[in-house]
Amino acid sequence: MATFSYMLLLSVTLDIFQTVILGKSGVVTNVTCSLKSNIIRWDWTPSFPVCSETMGTNIKIFDVAKGKVALKRFIHRLKLTENYTLQIRHPISSDSGLFTCVSHNGETSKTKIQIEPGCMNNVLLEKHSTSHSLTLKCSLCKTTPIYELDRFEWKLNNTPVTNIKGVTVSKNGDILEIQSTQKASPGKWICIFSPNTLWFAEYCMDEDKEDKEIDTGNRINGLQVLQIVGIVLLAIILILAVIVIAFLYNKFTVRKGETYQVTKDDNAEIAMIPSDASRTDPMLEAPSELNYMTIMFSENQATTVALGSPNVYASLKVK
Template sequence: MPNDRRQAALGNTVSIRCSVNTRILQWEWKPKFPLCASDSARVITVMGPKGFIPPLHFRNRLRHSISSKNLELRGTLIGDSGIYTCVAENGKKWITDLQVQEGCFNNINLTIIKKEPFEATLYCKLCSPITSEESSFIWTVNDIPLEQLLGNQRMRTGAILSVPLRNKSLLGAWRCKSTANPAWYAEHCLELESPDYKPEEDMKYGEENDPEAGPKPAPINLFQLILMALGALALFSLVILCLCFFCKGAQDRYEKTQADIAEVRLDETQLPAGDSSQQDPSPIRRTPSEKEGGGVHYVELEQFPPARQILKSPSLGRPSTIYATVV
């Protein structure tokens, strides 16, 4: 759809916008009624590299404002209807669909009161009649007087005309002028709309369109979105798994260290405590001495060497002291 839609009554002034941020390089016009546009081209360049050159159809009614980037169209006619496109320096486009409606213009209203597959009836009347008498009009088709097109037929000056649509010479811009005042006139396009005039098909409403020549990114479908989501989920799961392995290894190392420390402490608590009473007395050597009175010698035997000691049994306790008879 177009970016902008404008409706203008016949004979009024309308502004055609171009809402782009950069400099305008080109203006194009795709007329809704090519015969009324008097141009065989389907797309007419209004402004291009050579500057602003409006078609002859507008007859100095179309002006370009450099400061506002807009077009100003005065004295609108039915044949001015169509698609106006401005192309910016960055390739962006702004599209306006202009529809000029029937109305009272220069005190004359020209309408189609009946249209069949092969015939149309035109009705031309004064908007404010100055007299009660029936008005007469001069009819032209594409600026050619009707009597010239009809040849030897009599001149048609009535307000109502029936036009056969099979006659291609009678298709185009019909205009009726008042015989009382030639400045009063109205126009209507009597032709089928251009077969390729379909602004609804390839235009978007409310935003600038990308340039046609530039490459367009391929749209992302639902399958691609699902694949992207699964890939992101797999990557996230892999990161979580690595973190779990790292934490589990650190915990195992910590528990093993604590177990080793506890085992060492347990071994230390099970060892027998040192007791001087349980230890064998150190071997004492004494030199035999004689005491007074009796000449009896008391000799304390030295402890047996380790090889001759009696083995101790844990159940027997401490061995008794061994004495020997002194001779």
């Protein structure tokens, strides 16, 4: 029963457990596949559907058989390397999501990718969270004498953020602050370098995640909680299985050299019949010799009888 429960729980938790990888914007991220059988495709479920402008789950992004990218947003940015590892080039915040490799027999291996702010298109985006606000700051990765001042502008889903309540922007536009009391609109927040609009960086917030963006540094995400709970349950089942096995082993293993304490107020006579005695054993139905050993003790005496043979038949006659 314990083994069955263990296997059942294991089959469930294997689908829950996922590898979590934190990537950086602009830095190549490798997604490994733990399956050993032939892989037919890679799927993707976006963490930020609004920001990525991609709705749905388990969207095919790479066809292994054809060796081609299957989703437009990843064109020229995905490459399959050895052991079916998926390489993401120039990753951005909206690439975050659940990446799943699928084998020909339906087995899956899931990896959660979270792309954190970094340097992308020569714009470095940094995030700072406190208990009361979320601050996004932009600067150039590499300064150039061509542009004397760092001037930035912010957009939310391609709309200027100037009139969004609870959102403040610094004078030169490099710092944007979202107050915790304001439920900011979900979507893609873009920081654009005004003198050269080809230099920009993005930050994603989704409707279900925006409130969690504030002061999340010391929180454990839901995936980690599932992993911890699963590991604890597996450990408990393994411990119970070991206890049951040990109990059954001790119960059915014959002990040698046991000592029995016999106490009786009246005189008694104990007849010991070893297993090699000559008789017809009703259990084994095999004849053997009878050799009796009688131990007498008087009133209020206690006698210790050592049984050296593993199989002993005893009869007690009280006088």
